[in-house]
Amino acid sequence: MDFSVPGSTADFRRELSATLSSPETRHLLNEVHRRADGMDGDVRDLYRHLGRAGILAPSWPIGHGGRGGDHTETVVLLEELIRHGVPQSLYYISVQIVGSLILQSGTADQKRDLLPRLASGDLTACILFTEPEHGSDLASVTTRAEREKDGPGWVLNGRKTYNLKSAYADIGLCAVRTDEGHSRYEGITLFVVPMDAPGVSVRGLASLADEQFHDIHLTDVRVGPEAVFGDPGGGWSLITRMFAAERSGLDYYVRARHWLELAAAGLAEQGPPTDDELVGLARHRARLDASRLLACRAMQNLAEDRPDISHASLAKWHCSETAQAISWWSLEALGSPVVDPDAAAVGPALEVAYREAPGMTISGGASEVLLDIITGARLLDDVETGSR
Known part of the structure; x- marks a missing residue:
């Protein structure tokens, strides 16, 4: 690197x-x-x-x-x-x-x-992958696209849910099944769907965090052949390639960095930090340094057109776990100012972080799934190099 x-x-x-x-x-x-x-x-x-x-x-x-x-x-x-x-x-x-x-x-x-x-x-764009019954198991998508009977385009039907920012998006990158294939990883196709197309319904979902998720219904949504992204049936390889960008961990790292800066400022307002507080700040700053390096490695891999899903998964896992830990530590260190709406500006900002934190290790790849990818890649490396 x-x-x-x-x-x-x-x-x-x-x-x-x-x-x-x-x-x-x-x-x-x-x-x-x-x-x-x-x-x-x-x-x-x-x-x-x-x-x-x-x-x-x-x-x-x-x-x-x-x-x-x-x-x-x-x-x-x-x-x-x-x-x-x-x-x-x-x-x-x-x-x-x-x-x-x-x-x-x-x-x-x-x-x-x-x-x-x-x-x-x-x-602007959103991602329409997750479905109500499948969560992180994207290979089990049931939303379908069939060829038009009277033209060269496609007709999409299905439901996507827990999608972020869909109400503000002009297009959605949508994963659908176009045929069954020989395995569940085959027959998946990506479409670029206009979010204002007839048959697209977007409904907001309540969330613990401030940002709203959405539930999307696709009912006889017609798109032209130019909406196909990649080859029909070849969507899975594109999805895994996209993971290398989605899971760089960069967005989690920058939020964690900002939250720790706010926590440090809040502690300074309360007086000289205790030894325990200084140790906590130092430990989290060290974790942030590691997060930044892991995110930068994932970004550099992308820039050099050699995306690595295991490196990206490690970056996302470390960055999201670090961000979650910082938000919770901030509450423990600062106490009531974090949840007091009348406190200084640092308080409400960290209160938002506290509510956002639980979903950080689920969205964009749950930590358990990422660890499975990381260990699987390491085992493969050991087999290829003859390590034991």
């Missing part, structure tokens, strides 16, 4: 700080926090503003709407978004997960049509 950070990354951080601190950015961010839509705040106008500044896809090629930068620029982008209070989930799904898969595996037409709009914030 290359530990060097280009000087251009430091320049980019300064540019980010200026953009994210600007009056227009702060005004748009305040509008998001008003939650005038009754949900978790429509961030799309803010993203379009940031997209015009050219900062949302720093490591993408210039021809696809990016800046041709190093993967470390993506890391500092997420760090600065969180530090300035910009909600990042819709961005991360749209650009860093769906966009990265399109960049790696999309057709020339899909790259030309979708990537610049994702990078500019004019297009």
Whole structure:
């Protein structure tokens, strides 16, 4: 792994700080926090503003709407978004997960049509994989797509649930079954589905965290042949490739970093930290250092077009477990200020973290599933190298 950070990354951080601190950015961010839509705040106008500044896809090629930068620029982008209070989930799904898969595996037409709009914030995306009865077992999808009887397109029917940001998404990357195949990993196809297509129904689901999940019904949804992503029936290889981007752990690391900074500030407000508190801060900072390195390795693998699902799974497992541990430790260390709505700003922010934490080791790959992938890859390595 290359530990060097280009000087251009430091320049980019300064540019980010200026953009994210600007009056227009702060005004748009305040509008998001008003939650005038009754949900978790429509961030799309803010993203379009940031997209015009050219900062949302720093490591993408210039021809696809990016800046041709190093993967470390993506890391500092997420760090600065969180530090300035910009909600990042819709961005991360749209650009860093769906966009990265399109960049790696999309057709020339899909790259030309979708990537610049994702990078500019004019297009947003969600992931429609999880179904009510299957959870992490994506190979058991039952949503189906059949060929149109009167045309070259497809008709989709089924249900997806626990999908984040679907109400704000323009397109959904949807996993469906197009034929049975010889194994349950065959016959799965990915479709790029317009979320405003007739037959797409999006309903909000209550959540312990502030961000809202959604339940999506697809009823006779018609899409053209251009909506197929990859080869019909070849979706599983694309799903596993996408995992290398989704499970980089970067989004969990940046939130954990921000939460620990808030906890440290809260402790300082209460007076000199005790020895136990200093030990806790040191241990969590060490875990954060490891999280950042693991996330950077996963990002570097992607940048070099050699995605590694075991490295990504290790990164996501470590980063999400660390973030969860920091949120819970913050409550123990700070006590009532975390749950007191009248406390200083650090309190409400960590209270949100406390409610978000339980789902962090489930969403994007449950810790138990990730550990199974990691140990399986290690066993395979031992067999191939003759280790015992």
